[in-house]
Amino acid sequence: MPSKAYSGQNASWGLKIAAFAGLLFLHMPILIIFLYTLTPDETTYTFPLPGITFKWFGITLQRVDFWRAVTLSLQVAAIATVAALILGTLAAAAVYRSKFFGREAVSFLLVLPIALPGIVTGIALRTAIGSFDIDFSFWTIIIGHATFCVVVVYNNVLARFRRMQGSLIEASMDLGANSFQTFRYVVFPNIATALLAGGMLAFALSFDEVIVTTFTAGQQTTLPIWIFSQLSRPRDRPVTNVAAMFVMLITFLPIFFAQRISASSSDTDGETK
Amino acid sequence: MTNQSLPAIKFDKVSRHFGEVRAVDEADLEIRDGEFFSMLGPSGSGKTTCLRMIAGFDRPTSGHIFLYGQDVSNLPPYERDVNTVFQDYALFPHMTVAENIAYGLMVKNIAKPERVKRVDEMLELVQLSGFGGRKPSQLSGGQRQRVALARALVNHPKVLLLDEPLGALDLKLRQQMQVELKAIQKRVGITFIFVTHDQEEALTMSDRIALFNKGKIEQIGAPSEIYEHPASIFVANFVGTSNLVSGEVAKRITGADITFSVRPEKIHLGSVAENPPSDSYTTDGIVRDVVYLGLYTRYQVELDGGGDLVVVEQNLKTTSMDVLKIKDQRVRLYWNKEHISKMGA
Numbered sequence: 001m002p003s004k005a006y007s008g009q010n011a012s013w014g015l016k017i018a019a020f021a022g023l024l025f026l027h028m029p030i031l032i033i034f035l036y037t038l039t040p041d042e043t044t045y046t047f048p049l050p051g052i053t054f055k056w057f058g059i060t061l062q063r064v065d066f067w068r069a070v071t072l073s074l075q076v077a078a079i080a081t082v083a084a085l086i087l088g089t090l091a092a093a094a095v096y097r098s099k100f101f102g103r104e105a106v107s108f109l110l111v112l113p114i115a116l117p118g119i120v121t122g123i124a125l126r127t128a129i130g131s132f133d134i135d136f137s138f139w140t141i142i143i144g145h146a147t148f149c150v151v152v153v154y155n156n157v158l159a160r161f162r163r164m165q166g167s168l169i170e171a172s173m174d175l176g177a178n179s180f181q182t183f184r185y186v187v188f189p190n191i192a193t194a195l196l197a198g199g200m201l202a203f204a205l206s207f208d209e210v211i212v213t214t215f216t217a218g219q220q221t222t223l224p225i226w227i228f229s230q231l232s233r234p235r236d237r238p239v240t241n242v243a244a245m246f247v248m249l250i251t252f253l254p255i256f257f258a259q260r261i262s263a264s265s266s267d268t269d270g271e272t273k
Numbered sequence: 274m275t276n277q278s279l280p281a282i283k284f285d286k287v288s289r290h291f292g293e294v295r296a297v298d299e300a301d302l303e304i305r306d307g308e309f310f311s312m313l314g315p316s317g318s319g320k321t322t323c324l325r326m327i328a329g330f331d332r333p334t335s336g337h338i339f340l341y342g343q344d345v346s347n348l349p350p351y352e353r354d355v356n357t358v359f360q361d362y363a364l365f366p367h368m369t370v371a372e373n374i375a376y377g378l379m380v381k382n383i384a385k386p387e388r389v390k391r392v393d394e395m396l397e398l399v400q401l402s403g404f405g406g407r408k409p410s411q412l413s414g415g416q417r418q419r420v421a422l423a424r425a426l427v428n429h430p431k432v433l434l435l436d437e438p439l440g441a442l443d444l445k446l447r448q449q450m451q452v453e454l455k456a457i458q459k460r461v462g463i464t465f466i467f468v469t470h471d472q473e474e475a476l477t478m479s480d481r482i483a484l485f486n487k488g489k490i491e492q493i494g495a496p497s498e499i500y501e502h503p504a505s506i507f508v509a510n511f512v513g514t515s516n517l518v519s520g521e522v523a524k525r526i527t528g529a530d531i532t533f534s535v536r537p538e539k540i541h542l543g544s545v546a547e548n549p550p551s552d553s554y555t556t557d558g559i560v561r562d563v564v565y566l567g568l569y570t571r572y573q574v575e576l577d578g579g580g581d582l583v584v585v586e587q588n589l590k591t592t593s594m595d596v597l598k599i600k601d602q603r604v605r606l607y608w609n610k611e612h613i614s615k616m617g618a
Contacts, residue, residue, distance in 0.1 A: 170330055171363035173350040175377035175428065185380070189367045 030248065037241045056238040066243060069226035076138070076222060077206040080145035084202045085195055087146070088153025096161040110154050113147040121147060122215030129216065136218035144216035145209055149202035156198035156262075160191045197262045200254035208251050223247055279342045281306045281432050281464040282327060287336035289322050296322040298488040299336070304432075304466060304481075306341075309458050311467045311475040314485030315511070320468050323485075324434050327466065328357050341431060351380075356425035357434040361441070362417045364409040370420050371396075371405035377428040395423035398457065415446045422454075426461060435467045439474065451477055472512045476500065484508050500536075502614045509534035509614065514583065516540075517616075522580035526554050532616040537585040539612040542572060542604050549607035556606050558582070563600045565593040572599070574606060582606060 011019075036045060040053045060066055094100075095107050113121055125144050134140065168190070172182040210224045217225070224247060230240040284302035288295065297319040304310045312320035325331040326338060329350035338346045345353050356377070364373050371392050378388045396402045399419035409417055418438060425433055435454075439447045455478050458465045469475050475482050476496040484491045484499065484507075492504040503509035506517060519532035527533070541549075542560075549555045561581075562573035570591070572584045584606060588596070 165361060165363055165366075167359045167361055167363035168365060170328075170350070171357070171359060171365070172376070172380075174328055174330075174355075174357045175380065175424065176351045177376070177380040178349075178351050181380045185376070186365055 033241050033244050037238060037245055039238060042235055042238055056242050060239045060242040060246075063239065065221070065226065066239075069221050069223040070246070072138070072220055073207055073223040076141050076145060077203045080142050080149045080206045081199050081203045083142065083146045084149035084153045085199050088150045088198065089157050089191070089195065091150070092154050092157035092161055096158060107158075111151055114151045118209075118211035119215075122212040125212065126215040136216060138220060140216045140218070141213055141220060141222065144212040145206040147212070148209075149206055152202045152205065153195070153198035156194040156201075157191050160194035164190050193261050197258040200258035200261075204251040204254045204258075208247055279306070280304060280339070281308075281341060282466070283339040283342075284323075285337045285339070287323070287326065287333045287338060289319075289326060289331060290334045295488045297326070297333075300488075300490050302483060302490060302493070304464060307462055307464055308480040309455065309465045309467065309478060311469060311479035311482045312485060313469055313472060313475040313482050313512075315470055317487075318485035319488040320470075320483075320485045321436060324357075324436055324466065324468050327432070328355055328434055329353050354431040355434060356428055356430040357436065358418075358421045358425050358438045360436045360438065362409075362421040362438075364417055364420055364424070366409055368408075369405060370401065370407050370409065370412070373409065373420055374405075374424045374427050376424065381428075391427055395427045398426070398460070399423045414442055415450065418442065418450065422457070426457075426463070430463065432464045432466060435465060437469055438467075439469075439471075447474075454478065476512070484511065486511075501612075503534060504614075504616075506532070506534070506616050509616070516582050518580065518582075519616075522576065522578075525578060526556050527613075533613040534616065535582075535608060535613050537571070537583045538569075538587075540582060540584045540606050540608045542574070542584045542586055542599075542606055545603050545605045547605050547607075549605070550609075552610050553607040554610055554613070556582075558604060558606065560599050560602055560604055563597055565596055570596045572596075572604075574604060576606075 035049070037056055038052045038054070039046070039049045040051045040055075041049075091106070091110055095103055122144070125140075125147070129136065129140050129143070168186055169182055172186045173179075177185065208224050209222075210228060213222050213225055221229070223243065227240055227243050227247070230236050230243070280303040282302070282304040284300050287297060287300045287302075289297040300319070300323065302323075312323060314320045322331060326333055326346075327340075329345070329348060329352075333346055336346070337344050340353065340355065345355075365376065368376070374392045374395050375388045378391060383391075392405065393402070396405055399422055401416060401419055401423070404412070404416065404420075409420065412420065418441075421438070438454075439450050442450060451474060454465075454467075467475070467478065476499075479496055481493060481495055482499050483493045486507050492499060492508050494502075499508060499512055503512060503515065509515040509517060513536065515534040515536060517532065517534050518526065523533060524530055543549075545557060556576050558574040558576040560572050561575045564571040565588075567588070569585050569587045572586070574582050574584060576582060
């Protein structure tokens, strides 16, 4: 558990200022949104704020359509994540464990959706789903989200498999464990943190997805789409800001923990050389 | 050793082909109960494939493998009473040393008190008492090696397989582990099958050795048999160093049209005035090269009428000054007739 094993030299003032400016540039807009959740003026962004009020939080929390959107988004993200965990792990295991014809192609095709522009994936899915005469629903949203959630889990788990000693599985079988026991006692503990990190990232990606969702949803409104539609109503602007803050918090926490887990597990895992 | 008369392992025409490659080709083999058996050979000779087939990680393309009379050719690894010490140890990184050793007992649902007792016994056997709570990453290479051994032995397998387990250790530790492994094997009385490409290691530790070359077994025998009477040119060259003599030179020395090998240390190097005993082969030549190596000296002798022989003599009374004087001198070489090994034509 080497913390600050390497302290390095102090950065120069110029570098410090540049780094700070960069961070400010990235996060200033977010802070502005936070700021305007507190404004009593509902239609315009005036600065400095005419006053401070917390009433928008109350109003937002009482909106039924807001809660419906939140619930839908949470459900979609949860199910898409579970699907991604199962499919991503299986795909990673197959690609890692066996050599088969087209293995590299499969690997490439799995990663492709995340590189492809969302709008292309979205249009492709809409056409495909439409041509099978399937109604756009809760489940089609999940299918859309799973396309890129699987990649995240797949990449994480495959990287972990590659770091794991291949002989561990043989050793487990050799010592009398059947396949199920081997997965439970050897494989799973070794990939658990990769699953958690991949799963959290998948959850966060799904939760704030807009583009693919607009193409695969029917009448359903997920939270990001709800926010999007709110933008055309100037009177609700502070409500939208509150909702945006909500989305940020829900996606920020999983990503934050996913990073923590990946960082700490690379210190402790698989160091038998 | 025990009253079991069945061989621990029997190979009946076992082959393993990978596409066109015959990794193991119709191997017949019997490994006796309780013996320390080495499979020796260069890399790619099929020895590791044989080990993996005994362990169950690989299945024979044809032929049968018997473990104490039971045909195990197609059983999965977890249904064979055989355990393996892996080349890279394959310790579970997320478990402590004690958990690693207890693994085989745990998956077989052996009660906890019994597990703890047996793990403690094993830790003591491999001299790691008190290390049970550590993680493998906190151990040295030699210690990991011992844990791997303990983890395999705790299950009381009928046969223990060791896949070049000393390969990753430095020379000193290696020699120490050789002695220790042999002692542990004597103590537990389990049949050990040891795969190595290091001929010295095989000679030091084994009761018997099988020499592998290109998927075939060239010779099986006790270390002294393999060394003194190599059955083929390959064996003579792979185990120790040999003078291989054939054609005209062999005919001149022995009077017969054969190919034979003779070990350099068996040849006596004397002056041309010496009269060799009657049961010797003898030939004269000129010393072309002398390499003084402290414990012994290596001479290269060019024989009259062609051919070379390498002779090694211990420096019992001679010094480097003495031996170097011999260079370019005429010498008489002779050795006991029993010390040649005839090779197939």
